[in-house]
Amino acid sequence: MQVRLVDRHPEVPADQLVAQMVPPPMFDEVSFASYIPDPKEPSQAAAVRKAEDFGGRVAEINRAVNKKSLFGKRKAISGAGLYLDGGFGVGKTHLLASIFHSAPAPKSFGTFGEVTNLVGALGFNNAVERLSANSVLCIDEFELDDPGDTMLVSRLLTELSARGVSIVATSNTLPGQLGEGRFAAQDFLREIKKLGSIFEPVRVDGPDYRHRDLPPAPEPTSPELLTERATATTGSTLDEFDALLKHLSTLHPSKYGALISGVSSVFISNVHQVDDQAVALRIVVLADRLYDASTPVTVSGVKLDEVFSPEMLEGGYRKKYLRAISRLLALSRFEAAETAS
Incomplete structure (x- = not known):
């Protein structure tokens, strides 16, 4: 049975929060x-x-x-x-x-x-x-x-x-x-x-x-191929976008890192544009934790650079949304490169 993030309910004791305040793994050797x-x-x-x-x-x-x-x-x-x-x-x-x-x-x-x-x-x-x-x-x-x-x-x-x-x-x-x-x-x-x-x-x-010298955002994967790739990828998770967003609303953002801990690759189906600020900000935090962990992301639905509405990209949280898009695109290209190889 395919593992889902929505089935995970991590607990992070407060006294561990200071101990885990170190650079993301990708910066271990810099x-x-x-x-x-x-x-x-x-x-x-x-x-x-x-x-x-x-x-x-x-x-x-x-x-x-x-x-x-x-x-x-x-x-x-x-x-x-x-x-x-x-x-x-x-x-x-x-x-x-x-x-x-x-x-x-x-x-x-x-x-x-x-x-x-x-x-x-x-x-x-x-x-x-x-x-x-x-x-x-x-x-x-x-x-x-x-x-x-x-x-x-x-x-x-x-x-x-x-x-x-x-x-x-x-x-x-x-x-x-x-x-x-x-x-x-x-x-x-x-x-x-x-x-x-x-x-x-x-x-x-x-x-x-x-994004230097890189092509535009990868095209979303078809729903059928998404499921096929998720099933074939050891340690991966496969979630429906709305169900994942609902699950994120039940977790404190400090737990998002633990939510994806040990996950090799994240697959998300039916991604669509969001126009709710609270929902969008949760996506930003998840994108940050995925990027910190260098966890590849593959989606079906809309392209990842279209997940935030144009109004949001012109609003007060624009910096957050642009950063999230930048990081999600990097993770999606990483998955595409691994698949190609």
Whole structure:
């Protein structure tokens, strides 16, 4: 019988949320040296140098913070801050993970959503205590589209920085607004007023590497072939789109990673365009977790670049939806390449 995601009901204890805050498996082996800057984009080479220098500062601050005074107290030293701003697929997460790997333990890495989920699961004070021993907190895809969450995380970062934890964050600038990147950085700095003086914004320009010289989105698979491929793929799951969306609504987003844990490939039938914001945002989180796990995706129905309505792609969550499309297309091409081989 074909395995389905809708039959899975994962439980993730809150005390494991901090322990699992590490870079996705695809970034396990990355380093500053393995980042290959585009020679046409000088900002990329400059960003590598800035990130590597920041990694060194993190280690220095951590040593100073942990050095006890004559009275046995930790020194009151603020952490450093770095903000990597740029478009989709220019290697910001690669640099973020490289900083994480270069930093002394304990340390944490998570998306903006994962950090807010952590605070929600542990409570604010408990989250501060658990993270305050870190040398660095790496936050991928820092978002400004939810004022409540943004201010919550800003308060968290203020508390952690005061305790000597360095903070590094990435954020996307919309492709149509690359010339306005500095404004995006200033928005970020204004939101975290108390941290603004220590955050250094660094621009990373370039085209989305996931789609350089690649064809358009793959055509959806026929329903019959989809079932056939799912059945023939060991460790895969096959779900009907609406049933999967309904199941996602019953799970906290912090469980989506556990939902797909151990799955070799995801097959989804009858994919169609969605126009409900809550549903669309769940798809975004699932796309992020699938991408983190490098899990191939194959669908029947509409193409994956048509799953979000045109109105949504012009709305306030546009960045999220474009990122999800970018990642889903990369995963669908991965599946297509494996099938061809």
